[in-house]
Every structure is written in C-alpha cells, then in structure tokens.
Amino acid sequence: MIETVQGPLDPGELGPTLIHEHVRFRDEAVAENWPGRYDGDAELAAAVAAVDAAKGHGVRTIVDPTAMFGGRDVRFMQRVAEQTGVQIVACTGIYTYDFLPHYFENRSEDLIAEHFIDDIEQGVQGTDIKAAFLKCAADAPGLTENIEKIHRAVARASLRTGAPIMAHSRPASNTGPRQVEIFLEEGVDPSKIQIAHTGDSDDLDYIEGLLETGVWIGLDRYGLDLYLPFDKRNATTAELLRRGYADRLFLSQDHCATIDWFPQEAVQGLIDAGLVRGWSMALIFEEVLPWLREQGLWDDDVQRQVLEDNPRRWLEGE
Numbered sequence: 511m512i513e514t515v516q517g518p519l520d521p522g523e524l525g526p527t528l529i530h531e532h533v534r535f536r537d538e539a540v541a542e543n544w545p546g547r548y549d550g551d552a553e554l555a556a557a558v559a560a561v562d563a564a565k566g567h568g569v570r571t572i573v574d575p576t577a578m579f580g581g582r583d584v585r586f587m588q589r590v591a592e593q594t595g596v597q598i599v600a601c602t603g604i605y606t607y608d609f610l611p612h613y614f615e616n617r618s619e620d621l622i623a624e625h626f627i628d629d630i631e632q633g634v635q636g637t638d639i640k641a642a643f644l645k646c647a648a649d650a651p652g653l654t655e656n657i658e659k660i661h662r663a664v665a666r667a668s669l670r671t672g673a674p675i676m677a678h679s680r681p682a683s684n685t686g687p688r689q690v691e692i693f694l695e696e697g698v699d700p701s702k703i704q705i706a707h708t709g710d711s712d713d714l715d716y717i718e719g720l721l722e723t724g725v726w727i728g729l730d731r732y733g734l735d736l737y738l739p740f741d742k743r744n745a746t747t748a749e750l751l752r753r754g755y756a757d758r759l760f761l762s763q764d765h766c767a768t769i770d771w772f773p774q775e776a777v778q779g780l781i782d783a784g785l786v787r788g789w790s791m792a793l794i795f796e797e798v799l800p801w802l803r804e805q806g807l808w809d810d811d812v813q814r815q816v817l818e819d820n821p822r823r824w825l826e827g828e
C-alpha cells in the first residue's frame with residue numbers, strides 16, 4: 511500500500527501522478543512567529559485552484575515533497591485533498607542547503623533517522639497520516655558536513671523502512687553524483703533514489719552519468735525558466751526519450767501554489783522578466799506533452815509509463 515494524506519492506497523489506484531508539486535511552501539518559523547503575515551484562507555484557495563488545474567488534465571495523485579523548513583503541514587494537505595478529491599502523498603525529511611538547528615546539529619545520523627522513521631511508521635505531526643518517502647537537499651553550498659549527515663540519515667531511514675528517497679539537487683553545482691554516491695555507500699538500492707531537478711541541466715553527459723547508476727531523475731521544474739529555459743528543458747526531455755529513458759524519468763513543475771520566499775512585487779518582477787513562465791500544475795499538459803507528441807515521442811503508452819508506472823514503481827521501490 512502507498513500512504514497518502516487520506517490513508518493507505520492500493521498502488522493500482524495512484525493513476526496519473528505529478529511527482530513534485532507543493533500545495534504550499536513557506537517557512538514554518540516565520541509563519542509561527544508572524545502569523546498575521548499569512549492568509550490561511552487565501553493559501554487554501556490557491557492550493558485548491560492549483561490542484562484542480564492538474565485534476566482537469568486527469569491527475570489523480572500529487573506527490574508533495576514539502577519537508578521541514580518548507581512548512582510541512584499534513585493537516586493542510588489533507589484539507590486540499592478533501593476539497594479536490596486528488597490524492598496527496600506526503601514526505602518526511604529536512605529541506606536545507608546547509609543550516610541545521612542545534613537540535614539536529616548535535617544529534618547523530620542514526621538519531622536523526624529515528625525522527626524520519628517515526629513519521630513513516632507512526633504518523634506525522636500527531637496525526638495518523640504517514641509519510642511515504644524521504645526528502646533531503648543539496649544546493650549551491652554542496653555536500654557540506656550538515657548536508658551529508660542528513661543524506662546519511664535519510665538513507666538509513668530508507669533502509670529501515672523501505673521508503674524511497676527524493677533528493678533535491680543542483681546540477682549547476684554538480685551535486686547529483688556525490689548525492690548518489692552517499693546513498694549507495696549507505697547501501698540504498700538505486701531503484702529507491704530519485705535525483706530531483708536533474709532537468710535544470712541540459713548537459714546530457716551529466717544526466718546520463720546519473721542514469722547509468724540506476725537512479726530516477728526528475729525533469730520537474732517546467733515553468734521555472736530561471737534555472738533552465740523552457741525550450742532547453744523540452745529539447746533535453748526529447749533527447750532522453752529518444753535514448754530510451756522513458757522508464758527512468760519524471761515530468762513535473764515543482765509548482766508552489768503559494769510561496770513566501772519573495773515579496774509579491776519581486777514575484778511579479780520574475781514573471782515580467784520571463785524568468786518564470788506559465789508555472790502551474792498544468793503546464794506539462796498544456797505545453798510539454800502536446801509538443802512531445804508533435805515530435806513523435808509521446809503517445810498513450812509513454813504517458814502511462816511516465817505519469818503512472820514510474821511514480822508507482824518508485825513509490826513501491828520496484
């Protein structure tokens with residue numbers, strides 16, 4: 511069974527799945543201290559609208575890798591799932607590029623792993639909603655001591671529970687290979703490892719180097735042209751499909767229905783500058799899949815493989 515915020519689900523019921531979207535992204539410490547800066551009703555409405563847009567294209571499940579420091583809130587996810595009828599899969603883990611609270615800084619990999627294991631086996635945030643996968647991140651600072659520690663904790667929790675791993679990566683800093691290496695050193699099977707944001711690169715040697723280790727890759731930031739423009743993302747996806755990797759990749763948007771990283775005018779600035787374009791949970795259906803079909807690289811079988819079989823196989827650890 512696959513754990514969702516609505517409870518355990520038969521894997522055959524996942525249906526078309528987006529592997530990487532956020533129904534809300536915010537800093538829980540800021541939100542806790544300055545709650546008046548956030549509008550809960552507006553956040554919920556935005557999340558429901560974003561998920562409904564995907565549902566309109568047949569999406570039945572959203573995998574939401576919002577972890578600690580992204581404001582993970584499984585009760586909020588549950589409300590979105592109830593209002594949309596779309597299944598949401600939650601995670602456990604820590605989303606940081608280096609900083610750790612003293613709480614985790616002064617605890618070992620194994621002690622940190624215990625927290626993740628509790629989320630997977632007992633439930634998250636005092637609910638009986640269980641995490642289905644593990645999340646960690648490496649970005650511009652690279653695999654610092656803290657980041658390596660979190661990767662090893664995540665790996666150990668995966669070994670104990672069987673839960674798969676999604677690792678945020680930054681191809682521009684060449685983080686992917688070392689992330690994979692750490693997981694493999696810990697004994698994790700590559701079939702359980704997903705290197706997210708690999709599609710921020712169009713360096714096919716870098717991407718194939720990761721694929722050769724047997725891991726999954728996320729071409730999962732369609733709409734975020736600031737990391738790689740849309741046309742380059744498409745050209746890369748097309749070439750990977752031509753080279754026969756449809757059974758190892760995911761397409762998604764890393765869309766955040768709301769995100770508190772920037773003041774509203776700065777967000778508008780990114781949109782005006784063309785650095786964020788068409789970013790939604792529907793963009794791949796509106797612009798990517800039709801284009802891939804025109805190239806003769808997409809049909810119903812490939813769609814079933816990429817949007818249904820791959821998410822199921824990764825979540826099941828096949």
Ligand SMILES: [Zn+2]
Nearest residue numbers: 530532575764
């Ligand atoms: Zn994300």
